[in-house]
Amino acid sequence: MTQTDPISAEDQDRHAAKMARKKAARDRMMETKTGEKGLIIVHTGPGKGKSSSGFGMIMRSIAHGMPCAVVQFIKGAWDTGERTLLTTHFTDICQFHAMGEGFTWETQDKSRDIAMAQAGWARAQDLIRDPAIRMVLLDEINIALRYGYLDAAEVVAFLQAEKPAMTHVVLTGRGAPDALIEAADLVTEMTQVKHPFRSGIKAQAGVEY
């Protein structure tokens, strides 16, 4: 029997009473969650959804009228959906800066990769310092940190010292350094359970970019 069968009045009442208790307990718990602050948010791990979730949060910010900004550290050369949308529809509320030229095995030029990462970080610092900007997405910055193109201790120290109290900063990319995870308020690891590349399916519009 699935629960889609008709429900007895008794079951209905039992459910309502149980849910009322659950709601009361939850309300008491949520009453203790009154704070608001700008968060350091990290999306890491090998699974999908790190960048698309960051992009989703940027779109939520836009929806709430909160000025925001995106710095893309690695994917700059790509013609992504997020780039198209942000640079055609929402330039009044969201800045978009592509500061990468592709994966390091595509550029094959370490000095240039480092220079691009440093330029991206300089831009990111300006954006984060601006108190009018409420959310800054640093897309794939963890890759630049992992390769040592940026110094994790420096990034963490900047966020702790200079991020305005109400600004959210979202840092994505696999292999987030421990110091960043330690400093963050909200960390999600995306774990890959199943991926269609294994079945010979390529990256597709809407899903990957």
Added chain:
Amino acid sequence: MTQTDPISAEDQDRHAAKMARKKAARDRMMETKTGEKGLIIVHTGPGKGKSSSGFGMIMRSIAHGMPCAVVQFIKGAWDTGERTLLTTHFTDICQFHAMGEGFTWETQDKSRDIAMAQAGWARAQDLIRDPAIRMVLLDEINIALRYGYLDAAEVVAFLQAEKPAMTHVVLTGRGAPDALIEAADLVTEMTQVKHPFRSGIKAQAGVEY
């Protein structure tokens, strides 16, 4: 020494050669990834990013001019950023259907929750069957499956039998049933590493909704 120090010509050359080999190997691998197909995509797990990543993919679809649709199974009563944005900016390309009335401990009415879930699923079936719609996000449907308000075997059988070949269907929510994970092409589990609720921070605009 961090890698942000100047790089010797020798190191530069070694890096370029190594990356050229990596690119060649990757290109060979990617040449085998030629297929395109509509995917069954599942975002599950207790971490953040399941819905925001689905929403990000919907925004990517919109950016690529691909008609799409969202059915929200649980959050219908909420005034979310995604709802605001989709119903004000993109009604020509993305349908938005809020088919929930909040968490089950808020409604406290099991029959009504079941009726809402079933109505949402009926709507979802129509949207998925429509070959003009390229991506359908079934937000929080996994919750309805987990409570037994919808039958997982029925949902999986429908997706396998009736989803057009090129349509992507994204199913979000914690506790995705095994049968759905088995049937899916792309499954990501969002794992919670750190959450600000633990520090007394409430749900905030842009981040959670």
